[in-house]
Amino acid sequence: MTELPANTSRSITEETVEMSADEKFLFDLVGFVVVRDVLSKQQLELANAAIDSLELTQSPEYFGESTALKGENRSTRLSSSGSLLELPKPFCDPFREMLAHPNTIPHLNTILGEGWRLDHGPGLIAMDKGCSGGMLHGNFDNAPYFYREGKIFTGLCVIEYLLADEGPGDGGVSVVPGSHKANLACPKKMLRWERYQEYVTEVNAKAGDAVIFTEACTHGTLPWKADHQRRAILYKYNAGHMSWGGGGMSGPLPEYWDDLTESQQAALLLPSHHSRRPKQSNGYQGLDAIKESA
Ligand SMILES: O=C(O)CCC(=O)C(=O)O
Numbered sequence: 001m002t003e004l005p006a007n008t009s010r011s012i013t014e015e016t017v018e019m020s021a022d023e024k025f026l027f028d029l030v031g032f033v034v035v036r037d038v039l040s041k042q043q044l045e046l047a048n049a050a051i052d053s054l055e056l057t058q059s060p061e062y063f064g065e066s067t068a069l070k071g072e073n074r075s076t077r078l079s080s081s082g083s084l085l086e087l088p089k090p091f092c093d094p095f096r097e098m099l100a101h102p103n104t105i106p107h108l109n110t111i112l113g114e115g116w117r118l119d120h121g122p123g124l125i126a127m128d129k130g131c132s133g134g135m136l137h138g139n140f141d142n143a144p145y146f147y148r149e150g151k152i153f154t155g156l157c158v159i160e161y162l163l164a165d166e167g168p169g170d171g172g173v174s175v176v177p178g179s180h181k182a183n184l185a186c187p188k189k190m191l192r193w194e195r196y197q198e199y200v201t202e203v204n205a206k207a208g209d210a211v212i213f214t215e216a217c218t219h220g221t222l223p224w225k226a227d228h229q230r231r232a233i234l235y236k237y238n239a240g241h242m243s244w245g246g247g248g249m250s251g252p253l254p255e256y257w258d259d260l261t262e263s264q265q266a267a268l269l270l271p272s273h274h275s276r277r278p279k280q281s282n283g284y285q286g287l288d289a290i291k292e293s294a
Pocket residue numbers: 125134158160172173174219220221222232234
């Protein structure tokens with residue numbers, strides 16, 4: 001009998017444009033990779049001008065109980081309200097270009113297979129000096145990581161386009177290299193960055209670079225210490241096969257909707273809504289809210 005390769009869905013074929021063998025090695029080794037000079041000078045300038053034109057809003061804080069991640073409290077984490085993809089022209093252009101950027105498409109192809117899709121985003125993280133960091137996290141059930149017969153298998157994967165430099169000692173995005181293959185739960189004190197800081201790597205990269213990581217790799221945000229404002233745009237992608245058949249509700253609710261039990265309704269919902277699927281643990285209040293968007 002012919003042995004079938006692991007990639008039976010043919011999500012990677014001989015024609016697939018992939019990231020380099022070195023990048024694939026590094027990504028598999030540590031769970032992230034930095035791609036240099038992804039954005040052109042024009043894209044970078046326009047994206048920054050777009051952010052300058054916005055009134056940034058305060059975003060939730062994510063440092064939790066951590067005393068180490070709490071900044072000097074001189075500023076708060078900022079974000080943009082509304083979709084960056086829907087900004088007036090030409091401001092929307094660089095964000096639409098980043099959505100499927102020729103310089104990072106090869107990476108998504110290798111990591112998620114062709115057919116990858118935007119799961120959520122793009123979102124802005126802006127931090128001024130003194131801003132608190134965010135708890136380390138990773139290893140979601142939505143983002144496993146394994147490698148078989150030449151193919152990476154993972155889930156939620158982040159491309160973080162830097163619009164400002166993140167240099168040594170500045171803080172910002174950080175990872176625990178290799179943790180995407182960890183078998184044991186990360187100690188709470190490490191997640192709070194209160195212990196084992198020497199195992200946490202502050203990722204340094206320049207404006208225009210892209211930091212790509214799987215959410216399976218434990219990562220977080222270190223308090224921002226630089227004089228300039230941190231600016232990163234995050235796009236979160238998922239493997240296309242996470243909703244293989246594309247089934248579920250897409251049009252108006254069927255007439256028999258109200259005859260169904262909540263579990264039956266939940267089974268009919270659109271795929272790819274891992275964090276919003278109706279479960280007690282989500283504080284699920286009923287299907288009414290979802291009904292409106294169905
Ligand atoms: O860039 C950062 O500060 C980390 C972002 C993060 O934790 C996430 O996207 O889950």
